[in-house]
Amino acid sequence: MVKSNFFISTAIDYPSAKPHCGHLYEKILADVLARWKRLDGFKVHFSTGLDEHGLKIQRLAEKEKKTPKEFVDKMSKPFLELCKIYNISYDDFIRTTQKRHEKVVKNILTKLYKNKFIYKAYYEGQYCVECETFYTTKDLVEGKCPVHKKQTEFFKEEGYFFKMSYFQNKLISYIKKKHFIVSDKKRNEILNRLNEPLKDLSITRKNVWGLQFPIDSKYNVAVWTEALINYLTTIDYPKKKFKTFWPGYHLIGPDIVWHHTIIWGSMLMACKLKLPLVLTHGYINLEGEKMSKSLGNIIDPLELSKKYQTDSIRYFLLREIQFGKDGDFSENKLTEKHNNELVNDLGNLVSRTLTLAVKSKGNIRGKQELKINVNKIDNLMQEFKINEAIAGVWAFIKSVNKYVNDKKPWELEGKKLDNVLYNLLESLRIISILVSPFIPETAEKISKALNIKLGKLKDCKFRKINYKVKQIPHLFEKIDVPKPINKEKNIGIITMDKIKFSDWQKMDLRVGKIKAVKDHPNAEKLYLLLIDIGPIEQNIQLVAGLKQHYKKEELLNKKVIVFRNLESAVIRGEESAGMVLAAVKDNKVVLITPDKDIDIGARIQ
Numbered sequence: 001m002v003k004s005n006f007f008i009s010t011a012i013d014y015p016s017a018k019p020h021c022g023h024l025y026e027k028i029l030a031d032v033l034a035r036w037k038r039l040d041g042f043k044v045h046f047s048t049g050l051d052e053h054g055l056k057i058q059r060l061a062e063k064e065k066k067t068p069k070e071f072v073d074k075m076s077k078p079f080l081e082l083c084k085i086y087n088i089s090y091d092d093f094i095r096t097t098q099k100r101h102e103k104v105v106k107n108i109l110t111k112l113y114k115n116k117f118i119y120k121a122y123y124e125g126q127y128c129v130e131c132e133t134f135y136t137t138k139d140l141v142e143g144k145c146p147v148h149k150k151q152t153e154f155f156k157e158e159g160y161f162f163k164m165s166y167f168q169n170k171l172i173s174y175i176k177k178k179h180f181i182v183s184d185k186k187r188n189e190i191l192n193r194l195n196e197p198l199k200d201l202s203i204t205r206k207n208v209w210g211l212q213f214p215i216d217s218k219y220n221v222a223v224w225t226e227a228l229i230n231y232l233t234t235i236d237y238p239k240k241k242f243k244t245f246w247p248g249y250h251l252i253g254p255d256i257v258w259h260h261t262i263i264w265g266s267m268l269m270a271c272k273l274k275l276p277l278v279l280t281h282g283y284i285n286l287e288g289e290k291m292s293k294s295l296g297n298i299i300d301p302l303e304l305s306k307k308y309q310t311d312s313i314r315y316f317l318l319r320e321i322q323f324g325k326d327g328d329f330s331e332n333k334l335t336e337k338h339n340n341e342l343v344n345d346l347g348n349l350v351s352r353t354l355t356l357a358v359k360s361k362g363n364i365r366g367k368q369e370l371k372i373n374v375n376k377i378d379n380l381m382q383e384f385k386i387n388e389a390i391a392g393v394w395a396f397i398k399s400v401n402k403y404v405n406d407k408k409p410w411e412l413e414g415k416k417l418d419n420v421l422y423n424l425l426e427s428l429r430i431i432s433i434l435v436s437p438f439i440p441e442t443a444e445k446i447s448k449a450l451n452i453k454l455g456k457l458k459d460c461k462f463r464k465i466n467y468k469v470k471q472i473p474h475l476f477e478k479i480d481v482p483k484p485i486n487k488e489k490n491i492g493i494i495t496m497d498k499i500k501f502s503d504w505q506k507m508d509l510r511v512g513k514i515k516a517v518k519d520h521p522n523a524e525k526l527y528l529l530l531i532d533i534g535p536i537e538q539n540i541q542l543v544a545g546l547k548q549h550y551k552k553e554e555l556l557n558k559k560v561i562v563f564r565n566l567e568s569a570v571i572r573g574e575e576s577a578g579m580v581l582a583a584v585k586d587n588k589v590v591l592i593t594p595d596k597d598i599d600i601g602a603r604i605q
Contacts, residue, residue, distance in 0.1 A: 003041035007248025008034050009231050011256060012051040012094060015075035016060055019082045021284050021329060022253065024301040028314050029281055029323070029386070030251045031088045035437035036381050039457040045245045047234035048083070049094030050076055054223035056130060058209040068209040072097060078302060085305050086314065087440050092234040096211075096227060104233040105226045106214040108271060109203075113215050117163045117270045120216075123202045124156035133224060133259075134202060149524050159204040159219060167266035168198040174275065175261070182384070183280050183324055186257050193258065201225070201263060228264040231276070247276040254280050279384065282326035284317075299329060309476065311439035312338045318438055319391075323384045335479045345397050346431070346442070347475040349404070353424040354449055356409055356417075357469045366415075366422030368462040370403060372396040372430065378457065393434045400427045425450065425467050430460045442475055508565040509581070509604035511594050515539065517552040520574060528574060529555070533562055534601020540564070543576035549589040561592050561604060 010030045013023050027048055034046035052072040061071035076095060083090060094101065112118050125134045128145035135145065135152060145152055172194050174180060181187040203225040204213050210220035231250065235242045250260050260278050268275050286299065304313060316334040319341070321327025357364065373392070380389040409420040428446055433455045436443035447454040449472045452465065512533040520526035520543060527550075529542045542562070546555065561581040569576050581592040594602075 004043070005045075005245050006034070006037040006042040007045045007047075007235060007245035008037075009046070009234065009248060009250050010048040011250070011252045011260075012049045012096065012227060012230050013079060014051050014054075014056070015072055015079060016056055018075075018078050019301060021299040021301055021304075023079070024082060024086060024313075025284055025317050025321070025327075026251060026253065026281060027083065027088045027090075028086060028317055031086075031090075032318060032386060032437045033249075033251070033381075033384075035089060035440065036457075039433065039437065040378070041456060041458065043244075044091070045235060045241075045248070046090050047092040047094060047231065048088065048090045049092070049230065049234075050079060050096065051223065051227045051230070052076075052095055052097045053208075053210040053220075053226065055205070055208050061209075069097060082301060085302065086310050089440075094230050094234050096230055098233075101226075101230060101233040102211050104237050105211055105221060105229050107237070108229050108232065108267070109214050109221065109225075111271050112162060112267065115270060117166070118160055118203070118215065119163070120158065120160050122156070122158050123161070124154070126152035127155045128152050136199075151521065157206055159202055159206070160213065160215065162201040162203045162225070162267065162270075164201040164263065164266045165198045167269050168194060170269060171198075171262060171265055174265070178275070179277065180265070180275055181257065181261055181278050181280075186254065186278075186280050190257060190261055194262070198262070201266075224259055224263065225267075228259065228267065247274040249277045249279055251279045251281065254282065280324060282321070282324060284321070285326060285328050286330075308334065308338070308479075309441075311442045312342055312476065315342060315390075315439050319387055321387065323386050335481055338476065339478050339481070341394060342439075342442075343474075343476045343478045345394065345401060346435075349397060349401050349424075350428060350446060350449070350472075350475055352404065353421075353428055354469055354471050357421050357425060357467065358471050360417065360421055364418050364421045364425060364467050365464070366419035368426070369419070369423050370396075370400060370427055370462075372427075372460070374430075374434070374457065374460045377434065390438060393431070393438075396427070396434075397431060400424065400431075403427075423462075425469065426462045426465070429455070429465070430462075433457065433460055445472060445475060448472070507563070510534070510562050510564045511598050511600055511602045511604070512540075512560050512562040512580075513600050514555050514558050514560060517555045519547075520571075523571070526571070527552075527555070529580070531560070531562055531580075532600055533564060534599065540577045541575060542578055542580060543571040543574055544580060546589060546591075550591075558591065559593050559596065559598070559600070561594060 008030050010026050013019065030046060030048065034044050037044050050072065053068075057068050057072060061068040064071060066074070072095070080093065082088075083093065109118070123134070125136065126140060127134050128150065130145060130150055134155075139146055140152065141149070143152075144150055172191065175187060175191060181190060203222050204216075204219035205222050206219060208220055210223060211226050213219040213221050231248070232242065232246070235245045237246075252260055257278065257280055265275050301313070312334065316337045317327070319337060320333060377389050377392040380386075380392060403423065407420045409417055409424075412420060429450055429452060432443045432446040432450070436454055443454060449470055451468050451470065510533045512531040514529055515532050516530035518528040520528055525545055525547045527544050527546050529544050531540050531542060533540065540562070563579045563581065566578045582589050583592060584590075
């Protein structure tokens with residue numbers, strides 16, 4: 001019997017580049033919530049997908065000499081692969097280039113036009129191609145997009161507008177009274193922004209890759225206008241499926257809350273449709289530093305899956321990061337969680353229980369001696385306290401391990417052994433159910449070893465089962481952690497016969513002098529350094545992540561060591577023709593500086 005209906009969606013990803021850890025984290029969170037609801041007897045619809053229109057896609061396609069459709073067809077593959085590798089149990093993977101989406105967009109926009117919420121006028125303003133959004137001068141930060149920190153472009157054209165301003169007071173009232181934005185912090189941020197007059201929304205573009213505007217074929221629909229409608233497309237608006245599942249939950253990143261609450265909320269109000277609930281997760285940082293392409297610290301989840309078990313990665317992200325907060329990705333912490341909690345706690349419990357059970361020749365029967373509060377874990381999941389819910393499951397796993405150590409079943413026989421084995425096998429069956437939303441592949445392995453089907457939440461209670469178990473390979477293999485080297489005392493001995501002199505000759509390290517320091521126009525943490533390295537090359541430009549460590553005046557006229565013949569790279573739109581040498585201690589970067597008497601251009605031998 002179906003308890004109720006549950007619809008959850010991720011934001012649809014913009015396939016301008018390969019997926020990163022942020023995409024993965026959002027999908028895993030939504031997947032866990034969808035799987036938990038299915039365990040609890042709900043009928044679930046879980047959607048994810050791709051937002052495939054817009055000027056940015058158009059320009060990227062032109063660079064590759066492809067049509068926009070050819071470009072997004074190519075770029076969709078790694079996103080689909082990501083979902084497959086990480087066991088994302090979506091019910092619908094939408095692509096906004098699909099005909100079904102065009103049909104629903106036409107339906108909604110036609111309704112808005114008939115309800116007299118669309119009109120034609122001129123628009124001019126600053127436009128960020130990266131996030132496909134117009135900004136007022138007040139919104140910009142030092143003249144740049146507040147989200148991407150990139151220079152915006154000025155656009156002026158006649159087009160169509162949606163009367164978003166009409167809904168300002170209604171939105172304020174709704175946000176204050178209703179459980180619409182789940183995060184208190186984000187709710188307050190949106191209400192603060194609504195203290196300023198809400199402007200109407202430009203909803204069309206000329207000569208930009210997108211869906212044709214149904215009111216006027218000379219225009220295409222602006223990407224953010226039609227992209228939000230995808231949620232209705234996936235539940236077949238306005239048919240029976242829509243009536244079954246709407247409204248649902250939108251799980252999104254913190255940078256697009258405005259779009260999903262004010263833009264989308266006002267469109268839904270104009271169509272007299274109910275509003276969804278908006279859930280926000282945090283950003284993932286890399287060992288304390290925000291992930292950034294310019295800093296080269298983006299984690300590729302497809303490559304990561306070649307190094308670690310996908311369930312280990314899922315478990316780490318869910319256990320380590322508190323829902324709604326920013327979190328830190330660290331391979332050291334991932335390894336630690338894998339070894340201590342997956343290998344030692346769960347893996348060893350399963351292995352030694354199965355070993356004992358396989359050797360037992362009788363019918364395993366007994367009385368319940370172990371307890372778990374499933375309702376408490378379920379309540380934590382309803383409150384989106386995912387890491388606390390996992391902690392609750394793991395507390396039970398640890399209690400079962402303690403039970404094994406206390407009872408010492410390897411020393412028991414007959415009914416006493418059967419009783420302990422009964423408690424252990426029933427505990428494993430319940431554990432397999434409870435961990436299935438978080439580490440689904442592992443849960444399936446446990447249930448197959450127990451020779452039973454994976455149960456539902458209602459089955460998480462001790463019952464009588466005639467077990468016929470089988471031994472399986474270890475669920476997780478321990479990851480060897482290299483012993484740390486004391487870098488202050490010994491970094492290892494290198495013998496000269498192992499190094500060719502030609503290897504040293506390839507590196508051209510020169511003494512240089514910093515002649516000018518400028519802010520990088522497209523990256524808030526980077527400097528552009530103009531460096532004189534003497535008669536060889538008087539002025540070379542380097543991009544350096546020194547802004548958090550040095551003021552401009554501290555760098556000016558400073559002598560540094562330059563790695564001159566390193567292959568040049570373009571970092572956030574600026575060429576970097578080498579690197580400067582630095583040391584790092586306690587997260588503080590200190591430039592390596594030569595003696596003041598050494599001439600500029602001198603080679604380091």
